[in-house]
Amino acid sequence: MTVLGQRALNRALLARQHLLERASLSATEMVGHLVGMQGQAPLAPYVALWTRLSAFRPEELARLVTGRDVVRGLLMRGTVHLVLADDARVLRPLVQRVVAAGYTGHFGRRVGGADLGEVAALGRKLLEERPRSRRQVQDAFAERWPEHDAEALSYAVAYLVPTAQVTPRGVWGETGPARLTTLDGWLGRPLAEDPSLEDVVRRYLRAFGPASVADVQAWSGLTKVRDVVEAMGLRTFRAESGEVLYDVEDGLLPGPDVPAPVRFLPEYDNVLLGHADRGRVLPPGRRVPLPPGNGASRGTLLVDGFYRADWRLHGTGLTVTPHGRLATGQRAEIVAEGGRLLEFLGAGEAEVRFGGI
Structure with missing residues (x-):
């Protein structure tokens, strides 16, 4: 297999991320191409799009956010991402076990004997009534379960129930607290019942490849995906470390000496x-x-x-x-x-x- 050095992988990544040359795409097209954007800092995606697009204005993404065409919530690696509405319906079920495991990893010792099924059910009911902040959920849980750690339980809602952060948070020029509602309720559509990991892997490679199985797992947070990746018939390269790198057939591979702008x-x-x-x-x-x-x-x-x-x-x-x-x-x-x-x-x-x- 052809060996790709770090500079070759760097230039491939920059080309696929549209960081070698700004793209003439819409914000919708770019968010979809990237399979989502980190969104812990609500306004960060605006700068991320500006640095990748040739004619981006913040109002374009703000309209998508307020129109619910894009949505922010816990997704890959259990972190907040901004994704297309249709992608949220696929990605959240696909990574749900990762997100849920993140909760037990962080708060397991504080949960005690609380029934997390009951916690999730009450959390969903509260968010279906109206969007609520975590503190508002915590207050409701403290009243329902005074013998348990209400703060720890309040975090469970975003991890165990697919949720979305509602506007005006994440809207350019506006401010607002982090409030949650159910993801399916915010989108007005049910989540996908049988999401395709293969489709998501191909999209990841188109935006981040060539990449190893470990890379796919690090990006998504999923584990045990080797059998899926190896069965997809992808083209392969080898890293200098000897690790196998997988890629889509049409993935961009500029030379390692292609100039990269600031x-x-x-x-x-x-x-x-x-x-x-x-x-x-x-x-x-x-x-x-x-x-x-x-x-x-x-x-x-x-x-x-x-x-x-x-x-x-x-x-x-x-x-x-x-x-x-x-x-x-x-x-x-x-x-x-x-x-x-x-x-x-x-x-x-x-x-x-x-x-x-």
């Missing part, structure tokens, strides 16, 4: 988190930062295709903090692209500065 990424972008082997983007020893916040105010920076700096928006401008020395040309490119980001964020009069090194 790209600003938001918090938690899946290009940094979508593989078990993150060396195709992260330099040795570098971890993905996981800052708190609402999004669209900080993130990471790709230089020559790799994570080489962090950025943060503040009152006086945008500060870029490199992890090492940058060439003069790279700094100039960062300033130019940072200026475009500031304009997108509505801070076009601010300046791009360098901090740290």
